[in-house]
Amino acid sequence: MARPRAFDERHVLERAREQFWATGYAGTRMDDIAQATGLGKGSLYGAFGDKGKLFHRVFGDWCTAVVEVAEGRLADGPDAEAWVRLSGYVHLMAENTASDTERRGCLLAKGAAELAQHDPTVAGRSAETMTALLTLLRTEISAAQRHGDIDSAADPERLAALLLTVVRGIEAVGKAGLAPETLRNIADTALAVLPMPEGKKRSATGRGPARENQRGAVTAT
Amino acid sequence: MARPRAFDERHVLERAREQFWATGYAGTRMDDIAQATGLGKGSLYGAFGDKGKLFHRVFGDWCTAVVEVAEGRLADGPDAEAWVRLSGYVHLMAENTASDTERRGCLLAKGAAELAQHDPTVAGRSAETMTALLTLLRTEISAAQRHGDIDSAADPERLAALLLTVVRGIEAVGKAGLAPETLRNIADTALAVLPMPEGKKRSATGRGPARENQRGAVTAT
């Protein structure tokens, strides 16, 4: 019927994401994206609308990825391993920030900081993402409570909010300049202070389980 | 000797801060600032250099204020009240974010998110600020430990990093859209999970002490 597209949409979105991630919304020019993707401006605008729509697309995909990473590690499996999943997730998030040597931070945080105040779409999407993460964490905490790894007297909703705050906070203080090793320690400490059931004991200063290797994989934070 | 300035520098910096705070660095125009302050561009540039220098000035002042707020509440007073000071500070920070109805967030977080990656001045200043806060929190935690309000087996350095992360994290999740009441709960929960000495007991879900009124005062977050 007509000339087919010569580019892969996913690929273009990836490149666009890199740009927005690196330089923020206002800081990236459409020319940058055109150059980074190899597309002409005509194709770019024809396929994605305008700069705002393109960012919303990228931002939305990122939020989806953030939740998917969490879903891949939380709220699925036997109660006996809930604690391991939970601490694995928190450590993973800390590791992501700690190994972000370029200090790009997280596109979710960056986008929200820059645009949430004036852009309802961004504000809404980031709020959705937060509540989704909250739900996953709460579910996992409840599981850990059933298995006796967390004091069942504690309110899982509140602990989930605390953990989410710590995870997002690690990102924030990391961007603000705290050392990578400090960030990893924070994750350990946060897990260590979660209330244990009577009898069991975890040291508040103790190190967490061995952390997994990161191998430079870029994971949505 | 010459014509004196017709404006108050502090006042101008305040207005400039409002602008940067509301719309970020890239998002504010020098014309906006000129209009907001009533100054002409000539005066503005004559007095502050260029946009970058003006922002650095505003950002630096903000960082100073953030530390001063903390200094005004922490690390000064008898050990017996250390815990009260600590929880007062954490609650104050949460309240600031919770009552930030305009969703402006914190200029420190916003500026760091937007510029730290490419602007060494901003990066350095925000890092300094974090370590200053860390020191204040550590001092206060040590005091609380001496008085027996926090388990002395815990590493004050680590607990301080955790609390700082929670405070900054509250700002982040607040900007991302969590409800004000949730933010206040997070502060309570974070304080509740701090390790108590053997024998004493705090409930992980218990509410903190009554929170002070905020009266709409704008405090550096």
Place this chain on the structure above:
DNA sequence: TACGTTATGGACGATCCATTCCACAACTGA
């Protein structure tokens, strides 16, 4: 009071950037 110096503020120039436009290319169905 006259002069040198600094402040003022608005017009101006130069640049940057999002978006549009257009001539041309690639493809399909008739």
Place this chain on the structure above:
DNA sequence: TCAGTTGTGGAATGGATCGTCCATAACGTA
């Protein structure tokens, strides 16, 4: 092979924005 449709890329456009310039104003000093 031709016509119709959609994709392509780069030039052009129009508006926005940073920073400068300059004629003038306000002050201290001689």
